[in-house]
Amino acid sequence: MQMDDAVWNLMLAAIGQRIDSPQGLALVEAIGAKPLRAVTPQNFSDYTQVKSLGITVSATPIPKYRAYWPERREKRAYVNYIHKIELTPPYSGRLPEGMHWGITRPELDAIAAFELRGSRAIPYWNFEAPAPDVELTACTSINALFPQEHAAADRILIELATEHDFISAYEAYEVSKPLVYVEDAFFTVWCALNGVLDETRFTAEVVRPLRERSVSPLAFLHGACGRLLWSDDVRPPFLEFMWTYYMGMRLPDEQQWVADIKTVFGASNHFKDDSAQMTQDDWRNYDLIAPHIADRFAQWQRGELKVRGK
Structure with a gap:
């Protein structure tokens, strides 16, 4: 034919x-x-x-x-x-x-x-x-x-034409674990406040409630982000940072985002079953993890994240 x-x-x-x-x-x-x-x-x-x-x-x-x-x-x-x-x-x-x-x-x-x-x-x-x-x-x-x-x-x-899904916050999952995406929200907020996210989607007006701290990190992920942080949300120069640090691609365990969560909070809410032990959705907890993200970002900018095989 x-x-x-x-x-x-x-x-x-x-x-x-x-x-x-x-x-x-x-x-x-x-x-x-x-x-x-x-x-x-x-x-x-x-x-x-x-x-x-x-x-x-x-x-x-x-x-x-x-x-x-x-x-x-x-x-x-x-x-x-x-x-x-x-x-x-x-x-x-x-x-x-x-x-x-x-x-x-x-x-x-x-x-x-x-x-x-x-x-x-x-x-x-x-x-x-x-x-x-x-x-x-x-x-x-x-x-x-x-x-x-x-x-x-x-x-x-x-x-x-598809994207990579860095964060996808499923509402159904939060029925049984309302705080399960809190650490994901902290990371998203840090990216929004530090120029990592696409400025046409995340304009100054969209980010203003974060600077004023008038919404919680999880509320920002639910609302302005539509429960998503995908590759088109990220400015292209910083996609490598997402892959290297957040996704942990070819990075030693101790330098990955999940390791910093463990250092600060003991474990991610994804792995906590007792609601009383869950990391809460508040700015105090954000302030505990934000310096660790900033340090990793600076290391990435200086080329100091030790990618395996290089």
Whole structure:
């Protein structure tokens, strides 16, 4: 089957849509795939594949996309969204401008932005996408060891443009543990007060209640942050700080955010079951942990956080 621009346009239109949307249904019908299913906690993702066309359509109820957070149920099943379409040979339809199967690394470097992702350093090339909510990526399954003159890509991914979720404060979790996200709120407030967060989302007016201490840290996380601190909330120069210190990526245990929580509060509220022992949502406790965050931030700025392997 020789595919035309109509199939390509259907794929772009289906990204980010519910599996039962007109766009999703039209794509599945056009390629002759089995219908995608709604998912349950026991069956939490789904995909449909047409190997003869080289097309795999994947869906999830939890894409890292604000409009779909938190995941939603309708009766017993979760709402499921098409979040990725993978193209591999023998796909014969439209590809990003300048792209073809068998393209070499120098050719890819000339037309797309290169980066490494994942623990195995798999190379990715990101193309200019047709819309803000869509990402186009070429990647290879081998470990960047291909010769320059050999084919560098064996997959094209059409994906929903998502974020990384640093903090996601689920309201349902707080029913049984109302203070469970207090330390997360302290960290978020420190970031807001110290210029780490995106200034277009967190304007001076938004941050003013924190400077005046007229709201508690947890109230700020619930309110102005919408219970989220995701990658688009953070100014790009400080994403490395989030990954290194807050997430503890490749950092010795004693230098990580969780270690500073333990030093100041004994343990995170995530691990405390006695409500009387919970760290309280107040500015006194914020003032106990804030200097530790500031010290780590200064260490990061000076390049003194000792990342393992360097």
